[in-house]
Amino acid sequence: MGMTMTQKILAAHAGQKSVKAGDLIEADLDLVLGNDITSPVAIKEIDKMKKEGVFDKDKIALVMDHFIPNKDIKSAEHCKCVRDFAMKHDITNYFDVGQMGIEHALIPEKGLAVAGDVIIGADSHTCTYGALGAFSTGVGSTDMAAGMATGKAWFKVPSAIKFNITGKFNKWVSGKDLILHIIGMIGVDGALYKSMEFTGDGIINLSMDDRFTIANMAIEAGGKNGIFPIDDATIVYMNEHSDRKYTIYEADDDAVYDEEYTIDLGSLKSTVSFPHLPENTKTIDEVGDVRVDQAVIGSCTNGRISDLREAAAILKGRKVAKNLRCIVIPATQEIYLQAVREGIVETFIEAGAVVSTPTCGPCLGGYMGILAAGERCVATTNRNFVGRMGHVDSEVYLASPAVAAASAVTGKISSPADL
Numbered sequence: 001m002g003m004t005m006t007q008k009i010l011a012a013h014a015g016q017k018s019v020k021a022g023d024l025i026e027a028d029l030d031l032v033l034g035n036d037i038t039s040p041v042a043i044k045e046i047d048k049m050k051k052e053g054v055f056d057k058d059k060i061a062l063v064m065d066h067f068i069p070n071k072d073i074k075s076a077e078h079c080k081c082v083r084d085f086a087m088k089h090d091i092t093n094y095f096d097v098g099q100m101g102i103e104h105a106l107i108p109e110k111g112l113a114v115a116g117d118v119i120i121g122a123d124s125h126t127c128t129y130g131a132l133g134a135f136s137t138g139v140g141s142t143d144m145a146a147g148m149a150t151g152k153a154w155f156k157v158p159s160a161i162k163f164n165i166t167g168k169f170n171k172w173v174s175g176k177d178l179i180l181h182i183i184g185m186i187g188v189d190g191a192l193y194k195s196m197e198f199t200g201d202g203i204i205n206l207s208m209d210d211r212f213t214i215a216n217m218a219i220e221a222g223g224k225n226g227i228f229p230i231d232d233a234t235i236v237y238m239n240e241h242s243d244r245k246y247t248i249y250e251a252d253d254d255a256v257y258d259e260e261y262t263i264d265l266g267s268l269k270s271t272v273s274f275p276h277l278p279e280n281t282k283t284i285d286e287v288g289d290v291r292v293d294q295a296v297i298g299s300c301t302n303g304r305i306s307d308l309r310e311a312a313a314i315l316k317g318r319k320v321a322k323n324l325r326c327i328v329i330p331a332t333q334e335i336y337l338q339a340v341r342e343g344i345v346e347t348f349i350e351a352g353a354v355v356s357t358p359t360c361g362p363c364l365g366g367y368m369g370i371l372a373a374g375e376r377c378v379a380t381t382n383r384n385f386v387g388r389m390g391h392v393d394s395e396v397y398l399a400s401p402a403v404a405a406a407s408a409v410t411g412k413i414s415s416p417a418d419l
Contacts, residue, residue, distance in 0.1 A: 001020065001254065001256060002251070002252025002253060002254035002255040002256070003018060003019070003020075003251070003252055003255055004160040004195060004197055004251045004252075004255045004256075004257070005133070005195075005197055005227050005229070005249050005250065005251045006135050006157075006158060006160060006195040006197065006224075006225060006227055007019050007020070007021070007157055007160075007195075007255075008249040008250075008251070008252075009116060009117075009118060009134070009135040009249050010025060010027055010118065010135060010155060010157055011025075012116070012247075012249075013027035013028045013029075013030075013118045013135075014026060014027045014028075015028075019157045020157060021157055021158060021159035021160075021256070022156065022157060022159075023156070023157040024154065024155070024156055024157075025154070025155055025157060026152050026153070026154050026155075027118050027152065027153060027154075027155055028118065028151060028152055029059065029118055029119070029120060029147050029151050029152060029153055030059060030117040030118055030119055030134075031059055031060075031061060031107075031112055031113060031117060031119040031120075031121075032059065032060050032061070032119075032120055032121070032144060032147040032148050032151075033060075033061045033062075033063070033103060033107065033119065033120070033121030033122065033123065033126060033144075034060075034061075034062050034063075034082070034121065034122045034123075034141075034144050034148075035062070035063050035064065035065055035066055035103055035122070035123055036063075036064045036065065036066050036067060036068060036075065036078050036079050036082055037066045037067070037078065038122030038123060038141045038144065039062055039078075039081075039082045039085070039122065039141075039144070040078045040081040040082060041122075041141035041142075041145075042122060042141040042142070042144040042145040042148065043081060043082065043085045043145070045141065045142050045145035045146075046145045046148060046149055049145070049149055051149045053089060054089050054091070054148045054149065055147075055148065055149060055150055055151030056151060057089055057090050057091050057092055058092045058093070059151065060089075060091050060092075060093065060148055061091075061093040061094075061095070061103075061107060061112055062082050062085075062086050062091055062093070062094045062095070063095045063100055063101070063102075063103035063106055063107075064079050064082065064083075064095060064096050064097070064100050065095075065100055065101065065102050065103050065106075065358065065359060065360050066359070066360040066361075066364065066366055067079075067359075067360075067366050067367065068096070068097055068100060068357075068359055069097055069357065071366065071367040079096070082094075083096065093110070093112060098333070099333065100332075100333070100358060101331055101332025101333055101334070101335070101358045102298075102299065102300045102303060102329075102331045102332065102358055102359070102360055103121070103123065103300065104123075104125050104126065104128040104129075104212075104216060104300035105212075105300055105303060105304060105331035105332050105335070106331070106332050107128075107129065108128070108129065108131070108132060108212065108237075108241060109241060109332055109334060109335075110241070111238070111241040111242025111243065111244060112242070113129040113132055113134050113136065114132060114134065114238050114242050114244050114245075114246035115132050115133035115134060115230050115234065115238065115246040115247060115248055115249075116133065116134065116246055116247030116248065116249055117129070117132075117134035117135070117136070117246075118134070118135050118136075118153075119134055119135070119136035119137075120136070120137060120138075120139045120143065120144065120147050120153050121136070121137075121138055121139065121144070122138070122139060122140065122141045122143075122144035123138055124138035124219045125138065125216050125217075125219060125300055125301075125382065126138040126139075127215055127216065127218045127219050127223065127224075127225045127226050128212055128215050128216040128300065129215070130215040130218065130225050130226040130227035130228060131208060131211035131212045131214070131215040131226075131228050131234075132228075132230075132234060132237070132238065132246075133227065133228060133229065133230040133234060133246075133248065133249070134227075135225055135227065136225060137224055137225045138219060139153065156193070158193055158194050158195045158224040158225070159194050159195070159256070159257075159258050160194055160195040160196075160197050160255070160256075160257050160258065161186075161190075161191055161194050161195070161196055161197065161257060161258055161259045161260070161261070162197050162199060162257040162259075162260040162261070163182065163196065163197070163198045163199070163200075163260075163261050163262075163263060164199055164200040164260065164261065164262040164263070165178075165198055165199070165200040165201075165202035165203055165206070165263055165265065166200050166201055166202040166262060166263070166264050166265065167202050167205070167264040167265040167266040167267070168202065168205040168265050168266055169205065169265045169266070169268065170266060170268075170269075172270060172400075172402040172403075172415065172416045172417070173265070173268050173269065173270055173400075174210060174213070174310070174400050174401075174402065175206060175207070175209070175210025175211065175212075175213040175214045176213050176271075176301070176302055176380065176398075176399070176400040176401070177268050177269070177270055177271045177400055178206075178210070178214060178263070178265065178268060179213060179214045179216075179217045179218075179220075180217075180271040180272070180273055180278065180281050180398060180399075181263070181268055181271050181281065182196075182221060182261075182263070183217065183220050183221045183273070183278045183279050183281065184271065184273070184278075184279055184280070184281030185261070186221055186261075187221070187222075187279045188220060188221060188222060188277055188278060188279045189221075189222040190221050190222060191218065191221040191222045191223040191224075192222035192223075193222070193223075193224050194222070194223055194224060194258060195223065195224055195225050195226075195227060196218045196221065196223040196225070196226040196227070197226075197227050197251065197257075198211075198214065198226070198227070198228050198229075199229055199251070200262070202263075202264075202265050203228065203229060203231065204231060204233070205265060206228075206265075207233070207306060208233055208234070208237045209304045209305075209306040209307065211228050212304065213301055213302060214226060214228075215227070215228065216300060216301050216382060217278070217301060217382050220278040220382060220383065221278075221279075229250065229251075230246075230248045269283040269284055269285065270283065270284040270399070270400060270402065270403050270415055271283055271284070271399075271400075272284065272287055272378075272397055272398065272399045272403060272413055273384055273397065273398035273399075274384075274397060275384050275386075275395040275396060275397065276384055276385055276386045276388075276395075276396075277384070277385070278382070278383065278384060278398060284403065284413075284414075284415045287413050289412060290376070290397065290412055290413040291376065291411060291412045292324065292376045292377060292378045292397070292407055292411065292412060292413060293323070293324060293325065293371070293375040293376055293377065294324065294325045294326070294327065294369060294371065294375065294376070294377040294378075294379075295320075295324065295325070295326045295327070295377065295378050295379070295404045295405070295407055295408035296327050296329070296362050296363075296369055296377060296378075296379040296380065296381060296389075296404070297311045297326070297327070297328045297329070297353075297379075297380050297401050297404050297405060297408075298327070298328060298329025298330065298331065298356070298361075298363075298380060298381075299329065299331070299360065299363045299379070299380055299381040299382065300331065300360070300363075300382070301380060301381055301382045302380035302381075302400070302401050303329055303330055303331030303332075303335065303358070303380075304331055304335060305330075305335050305338050305339065307380065307401040308328065308330060308335070308339050308344050308401070309342070309344065310400075310401045310402050310405070311328070311348075311401040311402070311404065311405035312339075312344040312347040312348060312405075314402060314405040314406055314409070314416050314419065315347055315348060315351040315353065315405050315408065315409065316347045316351070318351055318409045318419070319351055319352050319409070320351050320352035320353055320408050320409065321408065321409060321410060321411030322411070323411070324408060324411050325354070325369070326348075326351070326352065326353035326354070326408040327353065327354055327356060327362065327368060327369045328348050328353050328354065328355045328356070329355075329356045329357075329358065329359060329361060329362075329368070330355070330356075330358055331358055332358050333358060335358075336355075336357070336358060339355075351408075351409075353408065356368050362377075362379070362381075362389055363379070363381040363382070363383070363388075363389070364383075364388070365387065365388055365389050365390050369389065370389065370390040370391075371389045371390035371391055371394035371395075371396075372390065372391055372394065373391040373392075373393040373394060374391075374393055374394065375390070375391070375394045375395075376394065376395045376396075376397065377389055377394070377395070377396050377397065378397045378399050378403065378404050378407045378408075378413055379396055379397070379398060379399070379404065380398075380399065380400065380401050380404050381396070381398065382398070383396075383398075384396035384397065384398050397413060399413070402415075402416050403415060403416075406418060406419055
């Protein structure tokens with residue numbers, strides 16, 4: 001019986017010739033990731049182990065991104081805990097104020113994830129790196145601690161769903177619309193503990209940023225991971241960002257999938273997830289009159305330079321609607337600097353938006369855009385659970401950068417075609 005891409009990667013890292021869905025394995029890790037919220041818990045667990053040192057100081061990444069710069073005393077204490085640990089163990093890939101970015105944009109940018117890797121992170125959106133052909137998945141802080149100490153993790157080998165992608169997007173439709181469409185189609189538990197494997201001749205028409213967005217939100221369908229095949233675009237990206245050796249794995253022709261879906265990119269429309277689950281999707285022509293108080297463009301899902309360029313193209317020469325706050329958050333310092341060089345930041349400010357230092361901020365109800373009772377936000381983030389951005393009586397609508405930018409202009413959820 002053949003293996004999927006994910007199963008081949010896990011077999012190699014477990015030192016086995018083959019694995020099948022349901023097998024329990026112990027795999028070697030190429031990277032262990034934590035942030036300012038999850039790492040302190042892991043560090044306390046390591047202290048309980050009375051372990052001297054970490055398994056490999058070059059294979060741990062600690063990214064201060066959720067409440068950075070610190071928003072209060074508690075967040076300052078969390079960061080100090082991680083900072084002290086990083087200094088004590090001489091962690092190579094420690095990113096603090098001035099060097100940090102939102103972790104799932106920063107890790108690929110810094111070349112810390114490449115094809116064939118096995119990566120765990122104490123953050124559910126660690127599945128982002130599947131865009132590069134890696135197996136990457138979120139874990140709890142205790143598993144992160146064990147990974148930092150031993151360089152290994154236990155996994156149950158997942159079964160898989162195949163998504164055959166064909167065609168090409170129409171204007172203003174992007175990877176965010178594709179993944180929202182998929183989640184709306186299969187539900188938030190439609191891929192529960194399964195590998196979401198993307199293939200097909202339409203993959204060539206997905207930019208790397210599209211792929212990062214899609215893999216990032218695999219968890220919102222319940223997926224254990226999302227993963228893309230390696231093609232020329234992947235190789236160009238890795239060569240530009242990393243000097244690490246990568247390994248290309250391909251699914252066997254007779255690999256077993258629980259389900260298979262075919263999606264024509266040309267048939268998709270801009271898609272919006274209504275409160276309070278990502279699966280609650282409507283196409284832009286089904287939305288109706290939904291007034292919003294805030295638009296957020298950024299996050300680990302859609303804070304990359306292509307996202308900012310798209311939003312700026314819509315906002316250029318226009319103004320943010322009266323009584324609406326538009327908050328733009330570049331995902332990394334490098335992206336922020338590129339946006340400055342291209343005049344994108346100037347476009348946002350002239351339109352009446354604010355531009356923040358890289359941070360997860362409002363996505364998790366942290367800061368930089370908390371909602372009051374009764375307020376609505378259209379956001380390029382990845383979750384719209386009850387109270388996700390603030391008050392339990394607020395609402396979050398998930399959308400692409402194009403829809404978020406157009407909505408910032410009109411004051412209601414809109415398509416760029418409405419402008």
